[in-house]
Amino acid sequence: MDFWSSFSMGHTGGFTILEHDVLIIGAGLAGLRAALAARDRGADVAVISKVHPVRSHSNAAQGGINAALSHQGDDWLEHAFETVKGSDYLGDQDAIESMCSEAGQAIIELEHMGVIFNRDETGHLGTRAFGGQQRARTFFVADFTGQAMLHVMYEQIIKQRARVYEEWFVTSLIMENGECCGVVAMDLLRGKLEVVKAKAVILATGGLGRAFEPTTNALICTGDGLSLAYKAGAPLMDMEMVQYHPTTLKNNGVLITEAARGEGGYLLNANGDRFMEKYAPNMMELASRDVVSRAEQTEINEGRGIDGCVLLDLRHLGKEKIHERLSYINEVSMDFLGIDLAEQPVPVRPGMHYQMGGIKTDVHGATVIPGLYAAGEAACVSVHGGNRLGANSLLDTIVFGRRSGEAAAQYAQEMSDKIIPESIVDRDEKRIKDLLSRRDNGDTPARIRYEMGTAMNENVAVFRTQEGMEIARSKLQELKERYLNVPVQDKGSIFNTNLISTLELGFMLDCTEAIVIGALERTESRGAHTRLDFPQRDDENWLKHILIHDGKDGPRTEYQPVVITQWQPQVRSY
């Protein structure tokens, strides 16, 4: 057999016109699911990603994916209610209903594709418990569920021979007459700008974690899609809602899955007390993430922490369970702190983890811009509202990835071909040339990013105040000005990571501005947004979303009511 000829993919020449029905930016789970869905609908599909698909940050999702399987006796309405409650009533209930009612089918599809989900003793899909939910409905592959799903999804992409522009970095969206009709992107390996035309574009670019320092997020999570959409005229929504995960590793902030607590782990303070008793007597360590992070931060602030951390104790789970179900976190604890979880508790602290907000979309992933869709962490449908439940993010990517892929394919079918002026690439070419020709002034993009990240993490974190956020706002203003002159050291064109991280920094500065504006505006405490100066939830004034537009004279805010279908706001306790 000739191994090489039968499965090789097409090669991009410099002379072909790149053109597709549906173009997806980002090759994580939302992007790949969207690609498969659009393909199923007969669209010519391509995926652009700044990293190879299996390097995407979906990998980092550890604990699992939620679904209420009716043939296992679960009820999706319960899952939906717990998601609404978890969101602190800011999630749109129509969107939550869509996600939770389609979750069962989504899990079965993934299983059929080949995901090696854990089984129960009868060989059927098994579950584990997760935060904020009374019933165990989290399906999982040990503690690397995201990786196991992403690699299987990529297997399907190979099978379908879908076109992937690997290591292409999108520099701008192409807008003609108010419609999105493609992108300009840089092929990193060749160092060349290209135009890719498309009838519909889906942004599945993930989160913006790197705008905070530290964060659990990968270096590639820089809010690219959010900024591209925002600058093109699509509003960002719920941007003030930033999730701090309760268990991130001391020193480097690497994520320790919620499954550690789902499997029965304890959180202890310096006195050895299970302090969650005070904050969430019923759910204890498995309360919602915002609740647990606040509790930990309170313990630490009141002097009952250890070196800025609390302890996660898994010793009572036993070696076997840890090795079978929590092998990856044991590996990272060993690698980074030399701690064997079966022998010793591990120090953890709340760390920036997830962006509930994003590009505002409807339940089909459509933004306000014709031809532009968004899905996954980049989007805000809004299913997570003020606080996302653990294991709902993978579900979000799969359900809304598919929905946006289907909707974009449908849209593309109805669209006629658009004409794009050839000069479209000139603007980005000039921008990059300008960046590369800047003179050294002693400043670096890395330093600006670090200052931005620490300002956000100090002032727009678990507990917020007007004063702190004003400090962050003026710091961001200063950094934006410095950004206009920051030099790029690497002058080359091939694989210039220095240039790429400078462009990414620009994206992040747009995102952080929106976060701070939203957080200053919302004068109440809801979900992950806790203000010491406004400690109560205020349904009378704030049962609504904040939308941020990029206006001519700077950012402009707008409100939109929360969609309530069947669950009226209640007091939220765990």
Next chain:
Amino acid sequence: MEVTLNVKRFDPEAPSSTSYRQEYTLEIEDYSTVLDALIKVREEIDGSLALRCSCRAAICGSCAMRVNGHAKLVCKTKIQDVTVPERRILTVEPMGNLPVVKDLVTDMKPFWDRVRAVQPWLQPDGPEPEQEYVAPNEDMLHLTGVMGCIMCGACVSDCTVLEVDKNFLGPAALAKAYRFIADPRDAADKSRLEAYSQEGGIWDCTRCMECVEVCPKGVAPMDRIMVLRERAIDAGYNDNTGAHHTEAFIDSVEHSGRLDELRLPIRTFGILNIPALLGLLPVGLRALRRGKMPSPFHKAIPGADKVRRIFEKVEKK
């Protein structure tokens, strides 16, 4: 503490595009990884240094490269573990067996071409069930071992066969192949095993263990390849030199307690395969000249019957 990184660099756009070495000395934390140090170099000393990295937690597979001559995932390699206190210096080079794009960045296309070649997608039989496939949890747990592969390329970098034979599918692709053979839902075992038994497939591994050594995720590709060989022979795909070699080896030891080195190549290649046997002639002549030619009269070792009994016992299991 202070560390010195000796980095192999390559600028594809330089007029004389040859590789060169550059040393960076910097201050790092005691618990820092090689990646932490490289990022610090890139951010504070030399913005032109190119490398791939993303998750910093050994899950995205971006940052495989050679440290002190061996492939490592640098995000999980602590500086303290690859240097000695008296001399904190280490070398960093791009992965082997792959073309270099720039500095520590390699072209992964040959890597992915190999993965694609094993038909890496589930091929079940018949219509899909309405609900999930029923499968034993032990099988799923067993598969986590290979699904844990993050496709970083470390095994391919240091594979000693790929160094001399680019046609070899290599450890990563074959570990991926094993993922389907071991999956109870996959029904394409026969066609897969037939394909993997071709030249460039499972029989081209020389069992040097390098891939097992360097894999940062404990996937043990070579061990998977060995199981694929067993499965291929069991499935009847034994008409190839690799399978012949294995069978002849086993027969010889089973019956005489030791290897019949003279007849092994004849059985491996087949008595009628004149060109292959002629190709061995120079080796034979050299062996003869140095008095290393095995005796044409192959004798059993004393106690060969005991060896046979061991075989019988193992086969019963």
